[in-house]
Amino acid sequence: MSGNSYGELFNITTFGESHGEALGVIVDGCPAGIPLCEADIQKDLDKRKPGQGLAGTKRSESDTIKILSGVFEGKTTGTPIALVTFNENQKSQDYNDIKNVFRPGHADFTYHMKYDGNRDYRGGGRSSARETLARVAGGAIAKKILAKEGIKINGYVKSIGNVAVNEDNFNQKDIEKVYENELRCPDKNAIIKMEKELKNAIINQDSVGGVVEVIAKNMLVGLGEPVYDKLSAEIGKAMLSINATKGVEIGEGFAGTKMRGSIHNDAMQVKNGKIKFLSNHAGGIVGGISTGEDVVVRVAFKPLSSIAKEQNTITKDLKNTKIKVVGRHDVCVCPRAVPVVEAMLAIVLVNALMQQKARQF
């Protein structure tokens, strides 16, 4: 009911605030016997860490993860896995200005109203995207379970502002290597233009949005539960629960509305006894159930709220005022959101996989 947990069979419950003592996650439902150490989780957390690149906040945190329970002699025990990281680089004084003033586009106003004024305003408290660190930690475990079935998940930045990748300029191998560049983008030409877009936003004391695409490869057929728990519905919920998301597309998504059925339908063939789809406009899901083709999802991120440009707003005691948000904020969320989107898809797919295995029992 309180909205801090996701997943039925593989469940994550996250806790902590941006400038509180610690942030963490309880992962319940992980099978026993999976090799797991802190380094397995840390490598994903390092991809989300603040302080990297032109788009990111200059807040520098090591985000070092500690396993508190659920792992013994290097393997999961089937009991709840508690993971925690202690906050290090809080500059809460940066946030004194927003103690009594609501940042337009941030969750200050809605949290204030919902919780009768009881809100940790420092760094956005619980509404801060530091919470996504806990999702990435849980997702690292989900990815290990999926890897046992051969399922692999890779995300990348598809667009920043008006600059999008050109799909002719890269291949799957480039997507697998996106963490080698700070924009997490597989198209070298687009990176140059994206950097210009970011510099322009910085000069104008503004922020910029974008799109992250994530692909699950080597999928199994049959994941997803009709009718209300369709795989697509679960993906939609999981992605829209990430901070700053404003839209989710699967396969052709909204572009599909401009296609004819004769093009959008993924024609089928049998070749050497094997089922083959001749295209994947559906993004790997039909009837809410995976087809075995790649699951392809795109997530739209808005331009972030915290900008240094002056804006109109109001105070807690209902006075008109102006605000310039200073402090260390991301200019574009997309590069740091890539591992978060990957983690949420992994958690959705692990749940769908476990449900399907339970059905086959």
Ligand SMILES: Cc1cc2nc3c(=O)[nH]c(=O)nc-3n(C[C@H](O)[C@H](O)[C@H](O)COP(=O)(O)O)c2cc1C
């Ligand atoms: C990885 C990540 C980093 C973010 N960093 C910032 C930030 O530096 N400044 C900011 O205003 N919002 C940031 N956000 C977005 C806010 O957390 C979000 O806009 C806010 O909680 C309001 O919620 P909503 O945009 O989902 O409606 C970030 C989001 C993500 C996913």
